[in-house]
Amino acid sequence: MAVRTLTIDSKQVSAEEGTTILGAARDAGISIPTLCHLDGIYDVGACRMCLVELAGSPRLLPACTTMVAEGMDVRTQSDRLRRYRRMILELLFAERNHVCAACVSNGHCELQTMAYSQGMDHVRFAYQSPLLEVDLTHASFGMDHNRCILCTRCVRVCWHIEGAGTKNVSGRGTHARIISDLNQPWGMSETCSACGKCIQACPTGALFRRGMTAGEMERDRTRLEFLVNAREKKQWNV
Amino acid sequence: MAQRIVIDPVTRIEGHAKITIQLDDDGQVTDAQFHVVEFRGFERFCEGRPLWEMPGLTARTCGICPVSHLLASARAGDEILAVQVPPAADKLRRLMNLAQMVQSHALSFFHLSAPDFLMGWDAPVEKRNVFGLLGTRPELVRAGVRLRQFGQEVIEILGGKKVHPSWAVPGGVRSGLTLAGRERIRTGLPEAFQTARLALRLFKDLAGSLNREIQIFGNFPSLFLGLVGPDGEWEHHGGRLRFMDSSGSILVDQLDPQNYREYIGEAVQSSSYLKSPYFKPLGPEEGMYRVGPLARLNVCKSMGTPEADVELKEFRKHSNGAVTSSFLYHHARLIEILTSLERIERMLEDPELHSDHLRADAGVNRLRGVGVSEAPRGTLFHDYEVDRDGVVTKVNLVIATGQNNLAMNRTVAQIAKHYVKGPHVPEAMLNRVEHGIRNFDPCLSCSTHALGQMPLVIRLVGPDGTVLDERRRD
Ligand code: SF4
Ligand code: SF4
Ligand code: FES
DSSP: OOEEEEEETTEEEEEETTOBHHHHHHHTTOOOOOSSOOTTSOOOOOSOTTEEEETTOSSEEETTTOBOOTTOEEEOOOHHHHHHHHHHHHHHHHHSOOOGGGOTTTTSOHHHHHHHHTTOOOOOSOOOOOOOOEEOOSSSEEEEGGGOOOOOHHHHHIIIIIOOOOEEEESSGGGOEEEETTTOOGGGOSSOOOOOHHHHHOSSSSEEETTOOTTOOOOOTHHHHHHHHHHHTTOOOO | OOOEEEEOOOTTSSSOOEEEEEEOTTSOEEEEEEEOOOOTHHHHHHTTSBGGGHHHHHHHHOSSOHHHHHHHHHHHHHHHHTOOOOHHHHHHHHHHHHHHHHHHHHIIIIIIIHHHHHHOTTSOTTTSSHHHHHHHOHHHHHHHHHHHHHHHHHHHHHHTTTTOTTSEETTEESOOOOHHHHHHHHHHHHHHHHHHHHHHHHHHHHHGGGHHHHHHSSBOOOEEEEEEOTTSOBOSBSSEEEEEOTTSOEEEEEEOGGGGGGTEEEEEOTTOSSEEEEEGGGHHHHTOEEOSHHHHHHHOSOOSSHHHHHHHHHHGGGOSSSOOBGGGHHHHHHHHHHHHHHHHHHHTTOGGGGOSOOBOOOOOOOSEEEEEEEETTEEEEEEEEEOTTSBEEEEEEEOHHHHTHHHHHHHHHHHHHHHOOSSOOOHHHHHHHHHHHHTTOOOHHHHHOOSSOOOEEEEEEOTTSOEEEEEEEO
16 A cells, blocks of 8 residues: 655655544554544544644644645644644533532543543533433433433444444434434333443543443453454454 | 621531521611521432332432431332231341441541630631641541441442442442441441540530520520331431420320421522421421431430430430430431441341341332432432332422521521621631531431522511611622
């Protein structure tokens, strides 16, 4: 496969054609903040945390869905980028209801960790405080829409790793919701195989195992990676 | 012209309070109110949440006694799961509650209350506080600080740094006690005992010269409520409810906390945002009851530990029936510190504390559950209703400060009657009214936690019921 050479943060980097900027940066030891990206499944560019600057382009581009090209000059750090990332985080917090201290994911949450690492110390936007539901109808799992950031990781693992196709997105904008099947209580879903992959994939406290108390929900993403690798690289022991 | 004197805020009580003293045409005190501005949204805020998040959620909402909410909430959860909590978990919860008694009572006595009676009621305000006391009795202040630290350390050993917001959970607790943790607790005990005994001696020596305070700082008949054990002994977690009147007769005994509503009504006070619970069979007026250290010492048959039982005997010499002076909450608090330490010491011998069977698992088996625990300030009820999936549909919290609200009003009125002569308020009275409230160690921010600021209206009402003046803050 053809190799492309480019510059990321003044560092010469080469990557195979078809690699994303995010992938190339990570291979080169340069980290770019992400939320909707999950190793092992395809990217959709939903959260915009991974925005980078490209020399010669006035627009900011998501590193997770932009492919490398010959001679690209990419910057992953700048005041402008930091400002945007903080703003994105603030909007995520303002959009729904996050009460970290009482949250099942407190201390193990990607959104919370990201907010700390990006220096988000307050939210400048008005909290929308929408009235949202908690769905505890499933025998093993729960979904709290108050904490969902609509990253769609759950949807993607459900369709593309498990192949159940239970999780979907309905509605648009502020009305967008993660639903099960045709928008019915999760416990009534006929397609959910209760595999728990969405639980492992969720970056926040939106999806959890039933009975979890504050700060108790820890996830093991290596399980997802294992499945993907096993499938792609034919590592099944059969 | 009837007048109102408003004292605000009561210093040194965590949170804010407002006191209204009603004078008649002759400038005589007719009535007084201690308004607790409760933000009522809190109970609503819990509705729709998973049952399992309630201990963490309620503990975080009350910054003053999070441990008490944690434990009462977990107990309500136990009831809904309908499980038998593993014995070790129950013991560890009790251990934490005892530590909470020690640390909270130490704060109330040494930091908040002792400056008043040690520095003198009329000492200037900048002296009449813990810093003033530090100047004259540094050893006492330090001992108090260390005692509080001991209680906090036990809590930390069990619940982790920063008190894990959800150490106690429906069905049990999340982590146990290590042998190293036990040794740390053991090491701190001798000094803690010493301080408890020192404070008791100090208070009893002073009591002779505090007769006036004992007589007028909220001395009146009322009912008393507290948990008791199966033999009527002092109880703080688990156990059943007992109501006693001021003659010392038991009105209700061994009441299952699940049925508290049969005996406790909740009146909504127009002058306060706090609900005022009362003993139902006697109605809102006659049914006024007190909770907390004084009440617990009145209702119990014995403390159940040797040193504290000797102290209880002496304490009871204050009266033939129940001890009715609210000023003696302080004394009761010190005896409770002592019994808590004795109980902690005894518990440390129990090998079961180190068991790793700490959590019973179950789904939702009942749609309602009441969790009761004795918070340092008094009996705390968490009453939850859930749907079949465990989503909370209704929450009722009955907190100590609410239950003592009517008695606090009475206390303020009694003190004011002795000091207010005419339209002017002597500085001496302000301090004493403040202290009258401090007897009860109210947990204001618990009942007033402001998610947003509650607009406030202050009304002047004359003897004929007309509004004479109105001041509002929006
Ligand atoms: S999902 Fe994360 S950010 Fe949101 S409340 Fe939970 S811990 Fe906080
Ligand atoms: S439920 Fe979790 S994984 Fe799914 S979209 Fe929301 S935040 Fe992302
Ligand atoms: S990680 Fe690239 S847009 Fe979310």
